[in-house]
Amino acid sequence: MSLRKEVIQLYKTLLHLGKDYPSGYEFFRTRLHKAFMKNKDEKDPEKIKKMIAHGQYIVKELETLYMLKKYRTLKRRYDL
């Protein structure tokens, strides 16, 4: 897969995850867009790879955040 494609795929994945973001989708989307636009002129493939890895890390963190939030809410609600 070309790097360009990988970046787009990452952006889409993050956007999808943003739909459940506690502060709202719009909040998440604007920040995500800004973060990607900031590095739009990056040409060095090594650096791009590093950024993608960071993005993947964020994806994992978000999934964990949602899981924990759900677990804690249910635990509190049902006193489990």
Next chain:
Amino acid sequence: MARVLVGVKRVIDYAVKIRVKPDKTGVVTDGVKHSMNPFDEIAVEEAVRMKEKKLASEIIAVSCGPTQAQDVIRTALAMGVDKGIHVEVSGAEYETLQPIHVSKILAKLTEKEKADMIIVGKQAIDDDSNQTAQMTAAALDWPQATFASKIENGDKEITVTREVDGGLETIKCKLPAVISADLRLNEPRYATLPNIMKAKKKPITKMTPKDLGVDVSPRITVVSVEDPPVRQAGAILPDVDALVGKLKEGGHI
């Protein structure tokens, strides 16, 4: 290898603030975010893990409800379930659909699909009935392992650790069996975007309770739905004398 049936219910999302309708007939569901019942997510995850460990051959997700119930079946398919069955119950019938009806539907489908294990969430976060697993076990005359926090598969037998008051209970039961998932059974995976896309190609069979010969006529009527009482605000008093005075006033001393 077992064929596993999982029950999934579409409920109002856990993060949504529930509002009661002004006429006290129920809660507001229009334009409210819905998602899969969190306990059912745990049940689906457990089934998918069994399949990954080659302990299950096929997983079938069942949901009873209006057309939108297909959304949660899709989520289940994206998590790794093989096929879905949507039992369409809508409108007034759905309002009075009870665990007894759902358990009969599940029992019929189990016979039809020749499943030998049923995994459901222990309860739904909307009506908190906690009855479906138990009633399904009764309808099929199968053993039940409820509130599972750990499942170990053996040959023709499963060992289940259950969360009971003040501790854990470990039971063994023969297959086929009905299992209900507790909160700490596993951590459900997140349905990723590519998997959601792939899930669109997986089959969903649509049927009605009538096709299965299940009578879904209401057994109860909802008299009223009300908000829980609001906690009264406290007050900060300047000194002990004022506190004593207040307590006397309230008749506590």
